[in-house]
Amino acid sequence: MPWSNNPAVSDDAVIGEERKLATVLFADLVGSTALASGEDPERVRFRLERFYEGMADEVQGAGGTVEKFAGDAVLAVFGAPAALEDHAERALHAALAMQRRLGELFRGELALRVGVNTGEVVVGRAREGSSFVSGDAVNVAARLEQSAGAGEILVGERTVSAVRGAFELAEPQTVEAKGKPEGIAARRLVRALTLQRPRGVSGLHPAFVGRERELAQLQGAYRQVIGRRRPLLVTIVGDAGLGKTRLVRELWQWLAVEEPQPLQRTGRCLPYGQIAFWAFGEILKEQLGILDGDSPQSVLARLGDREILGLALGLDVAGNLHPLTARDRFQDAWVSLFEELTANRPAAVLVEDLHWAEDPLLDLLEHLLEGVHGPLLVLVTARPELLDSRPGFGGLRGETLVLEPLKAEATEELLSRLLGTDPPGLLGDVVAQAEGNPFFMEEVLGSLIDQGLLEHRNGGWAMKELPSGFLVPDTVQAVVAARIDLLAPAEKEALQAASVIGRIFWSGPVYELCPETEPNLRLLEERDFIRLRLGSSIEGEREYAIKHAVTREVAYTSIPRARRAHLHAAFASWVERFGGGRDEHAPLLAHHYTEACRPEDADLAWAGAEDEFEGLRLRAVAWLRRAAELALGRYEIDEGLEYLNRALQLETNDLGRSELWRRIGRANTLKYDGEAFWTAMLNSLEECSDRAESAQTYSELAFHTATRAAMWKRRPDPELVHGWIERALELSDPGTFPRARALIARSWYDPAVFANAAREASALAERLGDPELRSWALAARSRSSYATGAYGDAADWSRRRLELLPEIGDPDQVAFVYFYALDPPIAIGRFDEARRIAAAHEEVTRDLTVHHRLHGVACLLIVESAAGCWERIRDLHTAAERAVAANVATPCIYNPWSLLACALAEELLECPTRRAGSSRTRKPWEWKGTTSCSIRCASISPLRVATSTTSSGGSQRSRHPPAPATSKSSSHGWMRLPRSDGEISWRQRQQPCSSRVRTWSRSYYAPSASCGRIQN
């Protein structure tokens, strides 16, 4: 039989139900009543049978499956039950062929209308009378068919983008459909342009990268052929899209300018619907200048005494010859043709995509290599499947060139060259998903452009925000799915199970997840789907990796949601049993339990098994919370927040939800995200009806608001904060943590007024014994002493707090202890003590967030500016700039403050090249804080520094008018401000207490207050 319909794939490729990307074709006879009216029923039946047969023939010829005939309608599917990499193209070729066939059958009496559409379908076992594919794609195809005119083929947009370049289609139109308010976008199919879709993305610059070695190998093979005057075969092997054809195209260009110029001929094997020797037919046509429309007589005339070669063109030239005799003559004729062709000059012949060829063609190739005595280079391209089906192909006459994915640098270069400019940020990451396969890469780019996510603008490219998740274009998905479907059912099921486990997986759970089959993982290794890894992160288990992320994604999406859920649950339970529920498995367990009980799929997966679902849900929440706790402990705050947010989606209990919101709020304090903290805490309160819990939340809300002043872009109104403090005190029971925290917040917010709150908090904290709480209470005491000018006392309380450090484990808390211990020694002029504290603080902050790190540098600057050591500040300049640049998203007062201090140091030390105007972080800072520190920073921005430095001769000119204070005084006058901090603090100590209180009250950081004073 001359037609090959993907012989390697059987219906067994479907394990139970499966999700597939497929193209659905609906066809219906127009005027079929005319077919029946007035006719004898037997004749009607006869004609209908011919119609059915003709249509089925065309569908199957293109590799499709007839789903059903109903009346005079046909439903066919391409890409199901077994995936086809070119399902969309096949469907359109079939549609055209069906139209042609109908014309032939009924000589124009009847017309066909056809609708074609691509989409996700579920393939199941057929039930009697019903079809085995289902999904919206089927309904849409039916709707398109109903809207098509007689003889028309209407094609949905998803099909259109999958076949781009291979067909001519009319302008887009919109078809109305029930349940689709926007209608369905479709186009009328005009004609086929080529049998295979051209590759590449139109509008991008052509490029060729990273195959220098391979090209050199092919050039070497050609020189060898010339030197030895013998044929040589080079088999270029590589997965679809790795660049086999492209590589040969480069060689072809090189050959075209060689002396003597070789004869170059090309033939392709097609995936379906081909004549066995199609590739050689193409070579023959090219050689003899035969055109598609030529009559058999004229073709025979050109063949001359090599008439038997006509077999390659599908001509019946064998006559009564015995088939084996015909084969021998056919092969000999080819040898003689090539002998003749290579007599005077070398020849290079390319046969493309040999994995689709049948045995007779492979035999012919081998015969040529043996029989021809002349300089003939035979190149063939093939996917690795060829070596499975014909391991010894080429024998001694050949060499094999295996194409590997492009290296990362080559991929990057290709991307820049395709775009003609540097790629926009993040695009590199998206394209990296193609893992060095240039076809996948082009398809990803093409699909981004099609979706309007990547746009050519003003000579560059701009990218919009991408939808989250993996981006697999339909065309890539089809290629990968088709490869997976070549696997036997057991191995395919194993690959799917592995894809549920993850890109890295272990053999034990795969066997457990496929209880009814005995998959051979080695086979998956041989087919290059997976790789055994050295060592294993789970003792006693072989560890594997799925080679390509795209494979995992495609295998995973082919599993129906219901089965996915069960597989996730089974794997989670395996991990828990096997690993004993250890913390290190928390993220894994959290992920798999969560996926097992996704609320949106619960109806599919767990209908009738509500108890099981409930058990999974509880485990998911528990492991998400644990994973969050561990992540937050490592300062992976965003990761921790993600776990908590997912837990929130699954938690149904009010108290549980309130508690989760509180955890989310707390985590946001570590990020210094005041708005998120506040919102989460209010949500927690809203979900909560328990008094003690509410007291806890209010107390945390008040406490963090007071102690983490830097987390607010816009600080909450003091009245509001006082309200929270009062609520916390009102709701909390005496002697409890929430009460102690509320008291600390109260004294923190108004340290000079609420000294007794600090005292009460401290006594309570000592009773409760918790080191962190005791530490905060001591800080509150130090702060209230400081606020009333009792610096010696403040230093004593602070020292007691430092003594508690060995008992405090949380590095964020340790950082706080040092941070708040700085002011008292500075105030009493003990700069060395302050330096030690600042150094210890800086060290702790190194492993924390960018904001902590900025505080680390800022504290060093604070001490040195108070001490007036400008050289030391200058030495910190680069570190400070870096820390500010990293922390620019946090509304921290120390961002501008640090830059200002550095700028002043440069100015005072007369280093004009490094003034603040040259700072990388030139951002107009805006502060709406309440502390005097903020006021100071707001009034002296780095931009002003730029202004005043230029007024003394620099080239930088700021658009901002100088502040009155600045313009009146000399630039050096106000720039001495930070230095005066130290002086002022000395002087302050000599002043009577009452006057100090006025200026220092509400001070967040003492030197800032002094600044405010000088400005006045």
Ligand SMILES: Nc1ncnc2c1ncn2[C@@H]1O[C@H](COP(=O)(O)OP(=O)(O)O)[C@@H](O)[C@H]1O
């Ligand atoms: N080395 C390369 N440099 C740039 N583009 C390439 C390279 N190799 C392949 N491509 C592009 O990737 C796409 C797929 O390549 P192709 O040669 O058709 O793959 P294959 O024949 O292996 O299936 C084509 O558009 C091709 O131009």
Ligand SMILES: [Mg+2]
């Ligand atoms: Mg190719």
